[in-house]
Amino acid sequence: MNCVKDWPEPIVPVQSLSESGSRTIPDRYIKPPSERPSFFNSTQTSHLNNIPLIDLGDLNTKREETLSQLYQACTEWGFFQVVNHGVNPQLMDRAREVWYGFFHQPMEVKQAYANSPKTYEGYGSRLGVQKGAVLDWGDYYFLHCLPCSLKDQNKWPALPPDLRAVIDEYSAQVMKFCRKLMKILSENLRLGEETLQNAFGGENFGACLRVNFYPKCPQPELTLGLSSHSDPGGLTVLLADENVAGLQVRKDDNWITVKPAPHAFIVNIGDQIQVLSNAQYKSIEHRVIVNSDRERLSLAFFYNPKSDLLIEPAKELLTPETPALYPPMTFDQYRLYIRTKGPRGKSQLGQSQNSPR
Numbered sequence: 001m002n003c004v005k006d007w008p009e010p011i012v013p014v015q016s017l018s019e020s021g022s023r024t025i026p027d028r029y030i031k032p033p034s035e036r037p038s039f040f041n042s043t044q045t046s047h048l049n050n051i052p053l054i055d056l057g058d059l060n061t062k063r064e065e066t067l068s069q070l071y072q073a074c075t076e077w078g079f080f081q082v083v084n085h086g087v088n089p090q091l092m093d094r095a096r097e098v099w100y101g102f103f104h105q106p107m108e109v110k111q112a113y114a115n116s117p118k119t120y121e122g123y124g125s126r127l128g129v130q131k132g133a134v135l136d137w138g139d140y141y142f143l144h145c146l147p148c149s150l151k152d153q154n155k156w157p158a159l160p161p162d163l164r165a166v167i168d169e170y171s172a173q174v175m176k177f178c179r180k181l182m183k184i185l186s187e188n189l190r191l192g193e194e195t196l197q198n199a200f201g202g203e204n205f206g207a208c209l210r211v212n213f214y215p216k217c218p219q220p221e222l223t224l225g226l227s228s229h230s231d232p233g234g235l236t237v238l239l240a241d242e243n244v245a246g247l248q249v250r251k252d253d254n255w256i257t258v259k260p261a262p263h264a265f266i267v268n269i270g271d272q273i274q275v276l277s278n279a280q281y282k283s284i285e286h287r288v289i290v291n292s293d294r295e296r297l298s299l300a301f302f303y304n305p306k307s308d309l310l311i312e313p314a315k316e317l318l319t320p321e322t323p324a325l326y327p328p329m330t331f332d333q334y335r336l337y338i339r340t341k342g343p344r345g346k347s348q349l350g351q352s353q354n355s356p357r
């Protein structure tokens, strides 16, 4: 297999392990018992609800009600699904199709985009550079959409032929949706509607896309597609496979398996908005389970602050009773942690990284 010198070990794409036909997974992917999906040997998630579903089409006719649903979703769940978000449904389908097209190409074609831990841009199979770490059962493609100085379409896959154009348009529409959400989230904190966006650097915010590909796994009960983590950035807009569940969201001591609604986005609050809101909004841990008969693809779009601005709790929210819970830090400083250590619960925000029972 291809060996990139700045990874601690040679990179083996999970897809090639999956396609080898082996009925067992290598030890490197076996999680300690406390982190394995409880889904397979208990019914603890079955009685619980799905994450909130919000219809943004109601924003004009039922504004108060929609804002209050969003407030509750951000403060109690940190996760919600949105329909009527303004992004073209056919474009969403095309975005999924072009990425399936990319991952279904021969390995040599994908390896031409192999990434390194310096920037993570391109085709990869691990997050974190710790030698001997337990790995996740997933491959991914990571690319930048903004700022313009980082966006380089030559680093996006050249095939399928319309991938670059589809993803360019998709990212433009998703950014518009994020811009709209930022106003609502700001208003719901009783801040001016531009306060959160201004804290992100106004029009100089950042945006990137991580496309996750989870191949079929012969022993899904022993591993995870993506270990428990919270997203380090601002907002995440996930387009998940409508036919294959996989994302699990932590709710108190349970893991809720998200059932995607047709043409919905799954939105979650990232760590930077938790900090700006002084923990009114919650950046919640989530993880991905895999399965033995269906592969799964997801597009995670990250809407982030300009990376060298200091992010700290909004001054307007601070009182003697509610002092700042976090020190100022730039997003660049913050994300170095996750990029070195890999996904690890929420330890970087000073919270427990233990998985629920």
Ligand code: OGA
Residues within 6 Å of the ligand: 210, 212, 226, 231, 238, 240, 246, 247, 286, 287, 288, 298, 300
């Ligand atoms: C992520 C993520 C979830 C999924 O990429 O940060 O949480 O369902 N993805 O792939």
Ligand code: NI
Residues within 6 Å of the ligand: 229, 230, 231, 236, 286
């Ligand atoms: Ni995530």
